[in-house]
Amino acid sequence: MRGRDRTVTVKTSVTIRREAQEVYRFWRDFSNLPRFMQRIESVTVNAAGRSHWCARGPAGAKVEWEADIVTDRPGDRISWRSREDATIVNHGAVLFRPASRGRGTEVHLTVGFEPPGGAIAAKILRLFDAVPEQQLKNDLRRLKQILETGEITRSDASIHRGTHSARPPAMKELPNVEGTVQS
Amino acid sequence: MKANCWYGKRDVRVEDVPDPQILNARDAIVQVTSTAICGSDLHLYNAFIPTLERGDILGHEFMGEVVEVGAGVTNLKVGDRVVVPFPIACGACTACSEGSWSLCENSNPNAWMAEKLWGHSPAGLFGYSHMLGGYAGGQAEYARVPFADVGPLKIPEGLTDEQVLFLSDIFPTGYMGAEMCSITRGDVIAVWGAGPVGQFAIASAKMLGAERVVAIDRFPYRLRLAEQKAGATDTINYEETDVYDALMELTGGRGPDACIDAVGMEAHAPNFMYGMDRVKQSIMLETDRPLALRQAIRACKNGGTISVIGVYGGFIDQFPMGAIVNRSLTLKSGQCHVHRYLKPLLERIQKGEIDPSFVVTHTLPLEEAARGYDMFVNKTDDCEKVVLKTSSAFGKQVKRPTPGQA
Numbered sequence: 106m107r108g109r110d111r112t113v114t115v116k117t118s119v120t121i122r123r124e125a126q127e128v129y130r131f132w133r134d135f136s137n138l139p140r141f142m143q144r145i146e147s148v149t150v151n152a153a154g155r156s157h158w159c160a161r162g163p164a165g166a167k168v169e170w171e172a173d174i175v176t177d178r179p180g181d182r183i184s185w186r187s188r189e190d191a192t193i194v195n196h197g198a199v200l201f202r203p204a205s206r207g208r209g210t211e212v213h214l215t216v217g218f219e220p221p222g223g224a225i226a227a228k229i230l231r232l233f234d235a236v237p238e239q240q241l242k243n244d245l246r247r248l249k250q251i252l253e254t255g256e257i258t259r260s261d262a263s264i265h266r267g268t269h270s271a272r273p274p275a276m277k278e279l280p281n282v283e284g285t286v287q288s
Numbered sequence: 289m290k291a292n293c294w295y296g297k298r299d300v301r302v303e304d305v306p307d308p309q310i311l312n313a314r315d316a317i318v319q320v321t322s323t324a325i326c327g328s329d330l331h332l333y334n335a336f337i338p339t340l341e342r343g344d345i346l347g348h349e350f351m352g353e354v355v356e357v358g359a360g361v362t363n364l365k366v367g368d369r370v371v372v373p374f375p376i377a378c379g380a381c382t383a384c385s386e387g388s389w390s391l392c393e394n395s396n397p398n399a400w401m402a403e404k405l406w407g408h409s410p411a412g413l414f415g416y417s418h419m420l421g422g423y424a425g426g427q428a429e430y431a432r433v434p435f436a437d438v439g440p441l442k443i444p445e446g447l448t449d450e451q452v453l454f455l456s457d458i459f460p461t462g463y464m465g466a467e468m469c470s471i472t473r474g475d476v477i478a479v480w481g482a483g484p485v486g487q488f489a490i491a492s493a494k495m496l497g498a499e500r501v502v503a504i505d506r507f508p509y510r511l512r513l514a515e516q517k518a519g520a521t522d523t524i525n526y527e528e529t530d531v532y533d534a535l536m537e538l539t540g541g542r543g544p545d546a547c548i549d550a551v552g553m554e555a556h557a558p559n560f561m562y563g564m565d566r567v568k569q570s571i572m573l574e575t576d577r578p579l580a581l582r583q584a585i586r587a588c589k590n591g592g593t594i595s596v597i598g599v600y601g602g603f604i605d606q607f608p609m610g611a612i613v614n615r616s617l618t619l620k621s622g623q624c625h626v627h628r629y630l631k632p633l634l635e636r637i638q639k640g641e642i643d644p645s646f647v648v649t650h651t652l653p654l655e656e657a658a659r660g661y662d663m664f665v666n667k668t669d670d671c672e673k674v675v676l677k678t679s680s681a682f683g684k685q686v687k688r689p690t691p692g693q694a
Binding site for chain 2: 120122208209239242243246249250253254255256257258259260261262
């Protein structure tokens with residue numbers, strides 16, 4: 106949704122059949138994020154705890170920024186915020202809540218960014234598909250696959266092109282991050 | 289390898305395609321010996337299922353020999369003879385842990401597509417559109433089986449392919465249809481559709497203790513099979529007899545205790561509603577023709593159960609919700625949780641309680657898949673069930689290229 110201040114906020118969630126601490130630990134190692142977040146190419150963390158994010162859009166648009174951790178409560182939540190001088194001011198928060206009846210952990214993700222005007226804004230918006238909620242939901246689904254089954258699930262459609270078995274459906278112009286399905 | 293590919297409405301062709309490869313550590317590659325054409329494949333053949341694409345390999349009933357296993361598969365080895373369940377299930381998510389294998393939360397890489405249509409995604413299926421995973425099907429010389437440590441059932445010596453092949457889908461599907469009826473001794477069960485799934489629903493209803501099982505279809509040869517082999521006590525040809533009246537006559541006016549819809553989205557009926565539904569379906573005002581389902585709901589006794597195992601894809605019109613609410617009917621459905629039934633049903637086969645091969649009317653080489661589809665869809669030559677055999681089943685050695693070469 107887009108607020109009056111032009112902040113774009115996207116929320117999505119998934120339930121993972123793992124303990125909150127385990128999900129937290131996986132997420133807290135930011136270098137794991139590119140394994141399941143399709144738009145994130147790399148996240149590197151320096152000794153001071155500051156992270157450097159590199160993201161790429163469907164048309165190849167590349168955006169980088171630095172972020173600091175704002176909240177870090179093991180097994181409960183992690184939030185981060187880009188530095189004020191970032192090209193896109195953005196923030197994210199992930200909450201880990203026990204799901205009822207021992208069904209594991211609910212992962213609630215909120216990502217927001219404040220696009221500046223002009224060409225850069227257009228570039229940033231290209232980072233997302235028409236439906237950013239869908240993209241983030243797919244990201245969380247891949248996280249679930251990794252934590253529950255050990256790997257990201259792949260079908261023949263995720264590798265073959267041309268007349269074959271099961272070819273990729275539309276929405277396929279995305280770069281295929283190693284170890285992820287295109288979706 | 290050779291595989292049966294979909295090219296458009298009523299157009300399938302056996303083509304040379306690249307061999308499948310191990311893509312995940314828990315994959316296995318199975319060299320298919322026998323594979324069958326399912327009634328639900330006809331919905332694909334007739335182009336009623338969205339997100340199927342030109343070139344897609346069809347088939348979700350198959351068995352064969354393991355020829356390659358990924359590093360994460362420890363329970364299978366090369367040479368094992370296995371039957372593969374049609375839903376793909378990870379065995380680790382909440383749905384799998386609760387036995388709802390066809391609702392596996394991790395096996396559909398294109399879950400977002402199914403979510404758009406249905407709200408949530410079920411499991412991925414072999415050879416059944418991109419919306420359900422984009423997995424290559426088993427009407428082929430080789431098939432990649434994901435989560436091979438969870439799904440495939442090893443087959444003991446002494447059983448033919450035809451005796452165990454249908455554990456992949458139609459036997460468990462029919463069985464689950466009967467199980468959903470919560471049959472108690474003395475019940476009367478009516479089954480719409482005497483196709484292969486209907487035959488197994490009838491046989492299962494008998495095994496579960498039904499006193500009378502009524503088969504409803506329009507093809508005399510199918511009704512004969514139901515009576516002679518599956519164990520139906522009564523048959524109704526709906527083109528000759530009013531189904532509602534006949535069922536009331538059979539049940540002293542009560543209606544059947546439970547009704548099974550083994551027909552699904554492409555039902556036929558000799559009446560005005562059929563024409564209306566066909567028109568609406570052709571212009572996409574509704575995607576499915578629910579004629580059998582409407583009839584089943586109308587005939588079912590007060591407080592009875594409607595068990596839907598026929599495949600529906602989207603939306604139906606003129607749904608008699610009033611009958612369900614005011615007559616306390618229970619509607620149960622689901623794609624079969626095949627994994628749940630593999631071992632118990634294999635045991636029944638081993639004990640000789642049932643020989644599922646009774647449904648097979650045609651055995652063709654894989655290369656003649658198109659002829660099989662044509663016979664099955666047009667019900668020619670009294671076609672009930674087509675089994676396709678690959679050349680490996682005929683004892684010829686098929687040279688398998690090294691993985692990745694294709």
